[in-house]
Amino acid sequence: MLGRAANGVYWMNRYLERAENTARLIDVGFYLALTRGNKESADEEWRSVLTTTGQIEAYCKSHSDFSGPAVFNYLLRDKDNPGSVLQVMENARTNARVVRTSITNSVWEATNEGWMTLRDLLARPVRETNLGEVLSTIRRQAMLVRGALEGTMLRNEVFNFARIGTFIERADNTARILDVKYYVLLPSVAWVGSSLDNVQWETLLRSVAGNRAYTWLNAGSMDPKGIARFLILDGQFPRSLVFCYDKIRSNMAGLAKEYGHEVSAHELLRDAGAKLHQITIDEIFEGGLHEFLQQFIGKTIEIGSAIAADYRFIE
Amino acid sequence: MSAVGVTNFDEMLKEDGSVRPAYADFRDWYDFQDKAWLKRQDAEAERFFRRIGITFNVYGSDAAEERLIPFDMIPRIITAREWRKLTRGIEQRVRALNAFLQDLYHRQEILRSGRLPVSALKNNAAFLSQMIGFTPPGGVYTHIVGIDLVRTGPDEFMVLEDNARTPSGVSYMLENRETMIAMFPELFTKIPVRPVSDYPRRLARSLRACAPAAYSGGKLPVVAVLTPGIFNSAYFEHAFLADQMGAELVEGNDLRVMDGRVAMRTTTGYKAIDVIYRRVDDDFLDPLSFNPTSALGVAGIMDVYRAGGVTIANAPGTGVADDKAIYSYMPDIVEFYTGEKPILNNVPTWRCSEPDSLAYVLDNLQDLVVKEVHGSGGYGMLIGPTSSKKEISAFEAKLRARPDNYIAQPTLSLSTVPIFADSGLAPRHVDLRPFVLVSPDGIDITPGGLTRVALKKGSLVVNSSQGGGTKDTWVLDE
Numbered sequence: 138m139l140g141r142a143a144n145g146v147y148w149m150n151r152y153l154e155r156a157e158n159t160a161r162l163i164d165v166g167f168y169l170a171l172t173r174g175n176k177e178s179a180d181e182e183w184r185s186v187l188t189t190t191g192q193i194e195a196y197c198k199s200h201s202d203f204s205g206p207a208v209f210n211y212l213l214r215d216k217d218n219p220g221s222v223l224q225v226m227e228n229a230r231t232n233a234r235v236v237r238t239s240i241t242n243s244v245w246e247a248t249n250e251g252w253m254t255l256r257d258l259l260a261r262p263v264r265e266t267n268l269g270e271v272l273s274t275i276r277r278q279a280m281l282v283r284g285a286l287e288g289t290m291l292r293n294e295v296f297n298f299a300r301i302g303t304f305i306e307r308a309d310n311t312a313r314i315l316d317v318k319y320y321v322l323l324p325s326v327a328w329v330g331s332s333l334d335n336v337q338w339e340t341l342l343r344s345v346a347g348n349r350a351y352t353w354l355n356a357g358s359m360d361p362k363g364i365a366r367f368l369i370l371d372g373q374f375p376r377s378l379v380f381c382y383d384k385i386r387s388n389m390a391g392l393a394k395e396y397g398h399e400v401s402a403h404e405l406l407r408d409a410g411a412k413l414h415q416i417t418i419d420e421i422f423e424g425g426l427h428e429f430l431q432q433f434i435g436k437t438i439e440i441g442s443a444i445a446a447d448y449r450f451i452e
Numbered sequence: 453m454s455a456v457g458v459t460n461f462d463e464m465l466k467e468d469g470s471v472r473p474a475y476a477d478f479r480d481w482y483d484f485q486d487k488a489w490l491k492r493q494d495a496e497a498e499r500f501f502r503r504i505g506i507t508f509n510v511y512g513s514d515a516a517e518e519r520l521i522p523f524d525m526i527p528r529i530i531t532a533r534e535w536r537k538l539t540r541g542i543e544q545r546v547r548a549l550n551a552f553l554q555d556l557y558h559r560q561e562i563l564r565s566g567r568l569p570v571s572a573l574k575n576n577a578a579f580l581s582q583m584i585g586f587t588p589p590g591g592v593y594t595h596i597v598g599i600d601l602v603r604t605g606p607d608e609f610m611v612l613e614d615n616a617r618t619p620s621g622v623s624y625m626l627e628n629r630e631t632m633i634a635m636f637p638e639l640f641t642k643i644p645v646r647p648v649s650d651y652p653r654r655l656a657r658s659l660r661a662c663a664p665a666a667y668s669g670g671k672l673p674v675v676a677v678l679t680p681g682i683f684n685s686a687y688f689e690h691a692f693l694a695d696q697m698g699a700e701l702v703e704g705n706d707l708r709v710m711d712g713r714v715a716m717r718t719t720t721g722y723k724a725i726d727v728i729y730r731r732v733d734d735d736f737l738d739p740l741s742f743n744p745t746s747a748l749g750v751a752g753i754m755d756v757y758r759a760g761g762v763t764i765a766n767a768p769g770t771g772v773a774d775d776k777a778i779y780s781y782m783p784d785i786v787e788f789y790t791g792e793k794p795i796l797n798n799v800p801t802w803r804c805s806e807p808d809s810l811a812y813v814l815d816n817l818q819d820l821v822v823k824e825v826h827g828s829g830g831y832g833m834l835i836g837p838t839s840s841k842k843e844i845s846a847f848e849a850k851l852r853a854r855p856d857n858y859i860a861q862p863t864l865s866l867s868t869v870p871i872f873a874d875s876g877l878a879p880r881h882v883d884l885r886p887f888v889l890v891s892p893d894g895i896d897i898t899p900g901g902l903t904r905v906a907l908k909k910g911s912l913v914v915n916s917s918q919g920g921g922t923k924d925t926w927v928l929d930e
Binding site for chain 2: 138139140141143231234235237238242245246249250253294392396448449452
């Protein structure tokens with residue numbers, strides 16, 4: 138396939154994943170703001186959502202209000218925000234248009250409809266009363282595209298690039314969410330057993346759609362190390378770092394098989410994947426959770442760049 | 453704007469209000485349908501088009517804006533007998549066009565014989581010196597042709613325009629049919645309509661039959677559609693055709709010249725292309741040969757082409773044959789190369805470059821349509837009968853300043869076909885663009901084509917950029 142098409146499929150899926158993850162972060166911010174009694178701590182939560190999505194600096198340039206509606210409208214639909222869900226969905230759709238001949242009609246139509254639906258839904262400012270509907274629509278549209286991909290695409294190079302895009306983005310997103318909240322998981326005498334802890338932990342799980350799964354796996358008991366282990370090292374949880382890397386590896390293996398040879402990104406991945414599988418949660422805490430996550434985010438970017446270069450995404 | 457007092461040919465109804473045979477079966481069905489339900493179907497069709505993304509971009513407006521060409525769900529119906537005559541005429545004309553191009557770029561017999569004055573080629577920027585003495589692979593110049601026809605009577609189809617460069621609209625022909633089948637499947641079990649859906653396969657086969665000398669055999673020739681990109685007004689069609697043909701959709705920046713071939717950048721390296729169906733104008737094809745600022749083409753592709761490394765469809769330089777000055781000579785051209793009288797007539801045309809014609813045109817501007825020789829899309833023209841005195845005199849000044857830039861034609865009483873209006877069926881003016889494929893194996897005409905319809909009552913302008921829509925076009929089986 139064309140390098141430009143591989144690039145398009147990869148980014149189309151990164152953007153779709155990003156839109157969904159941003160919606161989930163807003164959802165959690167909203168939930169927290171509602172459960173926090175006072176405005177200062179509610180605003181603090183919204184600030185932290187902006188930090189997680191990497192938009193805090195841009196936001197502060199044009200805004201000083203950290204109230205819920207100001208922040209979630211910025212994240213969802215602000216025309217001057219290139220990372221808004223609306224813009225990200227449009228990027229996904231533009232990439233889908235570019236690669237229309239590489240994707241099935243179902244995938245194209247799901248992407249196009251998703252964009253049209255959100256464009257209409259986000260044409261006017263979102264209020265707290267319809268935020269829930271907007272967020273669930275975003276998630277649902279992303280799932281429709283994923284379902285179309287799963288159900289209609291040939292399992293070939295195109296599919297591999299699509300999945301690699303999804304999991305590079307997801308690995309990056311999960312790591313960032315964890316990194317912004319890593320201190321929540323650090324052992325602290327003062328916090329132990331406080332109800333604040335529990336809310337924060339649950340929030341963290343909710344923002345990666347992992348609260349149900351974690352509760353189920355751990356029979357309802359929560360502890361910081363267990364949560365960190367789950368989000369980083371659980372091979373069954375589809376948003377954990379290990380899971381994302383495993384998926385990237387298996388799709389890269391698909392490419393190697395189809396093309397008959399490996400590229401430099403394979404070597405990088407094998408190395409990073411092996412380390413991730415060998416490390417224990419105690420070792421991660423010993424070395425510093427924040428340091429570990431920073432390193433992981435850097436490595437993921439490096440892998441993404443290697444894939445783009447090795448497969449000639451651009452001239 | 454039909455001339456006042458002249459009745460147009462109504463393709464569905466006879467003068468006495470009875471239904472013509474072509475529409476008999478359709479009307480039997482239509483009269484039986486619940487009109488409220490039809491209205492709902494109509495709205496459904498628009499949603500369908502939006503979802504699948506059949507849109508065109510509008511130049512000069514917000515890049516993000518994508519519009520739909522309105523679709524009218526009443527089919528335009530042509531009988532088997534009418535179509536037979538049309539195909540003979542189209543085939544003759546397309547054969548003549550290719551012979552003409554071959555001659556123009558080689559011995560120029562038609563100029564030597566005096567049947568076509570050298571002056572007719574004056575100012576024709578579409579003539580490419582790079583093509584002189586070169587024969588394209590398979591001897592085919594116009595792989596895809598669109599012949600624009602208008603109808604003025606029961607047996608009167610006339611050619612309004614030849615499109616020998618990169619005729620567009622075929623995706624609408626195909627999607628209009630798909631939409632009709634999805635909306636009214638029972639119609640197609642009741643009425644024998646000739647299918648059009650194999651056009652992309654026939655196009656692919658036709659293109660592959662023109663592989664260049666460098667094609668190594670073995671696997672099928674590699675075909676790619678070259679598009680200017682997603683901001684082009686016809687991008688949907690480019691992607692659609694590539695998809696349906698199983699061809700790569702490439703842009704200029706995917707391509708480069710390597711080892712005497714044109715190659716595309718794939719994930720595993722550069723891969724040679726045999727046939728390029730380009731939807732990029734000649735001018736932008738090769739910055740080394742033509743417009744040096746073009747980023748849409750491939751530097752050096754013309755050298756590769758001339759050396760037999762790639763086939764370009766349509767061949768560069770075919771535009772010389774479809775300009776309006778040449779158009780006025782088409783009856784002579786057809787006769788010169790086929791030895792037969794033209795089966796399809798031209799619309800009578802005055803060349804304003806000729807003093808007698810110019811005098812006549814100036815005297816009768818209020819009754820004539822005056823067009824720029826190199827213009828297209830319904831722009832830069834004067835429609836006498838619907839123009840004000842002021843507009844006419846403004847145009848007269850332009851015409852006097854550069855008479856050889858214009859031709860004039862009578863206002864025709866174009867046929868009408870019913871559309872689905874709020875009030876029920878209402879007649880509107882139409883034209884027809886059949887799509888013609890040319891390969892060394894012969895000429896292949898898809899039954900039907902694209903019917904464009906002026907949706908405004910009384911309007912004769914069918915261009916999508918100016919309020920035109922499209923219809924499904926049926927050719928009935930024997």
